Amino acid sequence: SAVISQKPSRDICQRGTSLTIQCQVDSQVTMMFWYRQQPGQSLTLIATANQGSEATYESGFVIDKFPISRPNLTFSTLTVSNMSPEDSSIYLCSVRSPSASYEQYFGPGTRLTVT
């Protein structure tokens, strides 16, 4: 399995500011994913981040709002830009297992509150 850490674990931010969330994995992985989980809801895929290429965004999510970096095979960042209260959510990083191609593991999440 892969061990995933995220920073920060939680934050309270003001409307109009930006927050960058970091995701660190203890092994090299090709595919990393960012998800959002709004209060009481299921998970929604924001984008797929592969090292060496531009992130691929799902419908409803755009690069200007959620820029992603993937500088190497163990690290990624997601920025939530120009935040509004509707962005209050848990943001989770996820990776596909390097050994079992179908297993996907999740980080502990970053709980963001926008005031």
Place this chain on the structure above:
Amino acid sequence: GQNIDQPTEMTATEGAIVQINCTYQTSGFNGLFWYQQHAGEAPTFLSYNVLDGLEEKGRFSSFLSRSKGYSYLLLKELQMKDSASYLCAVLGPGLIFGTGTRLQVFP
């Protein structure tokens, strides 16, 4: 488009058996997952089905019918700690999740 449906909430009694259903309509299919998520925690992997049939893993079993776009998660000998949300997800490049089913187990 993608559409994955699950019941919103279910309740059951400790020691009983519960079946959580999931129906899906997706543009592609590379397998179906079930995850468990306790409140305030990240989802944890339970099962993966890519072929039709039943996969058994201890108290948990998962069934898939690709022709019907249908899966279920079967939980046996329910314990209080099984109270959680259960998420059905279809594999594309990333996972597309259903709405989730909140299961409450009562003594």
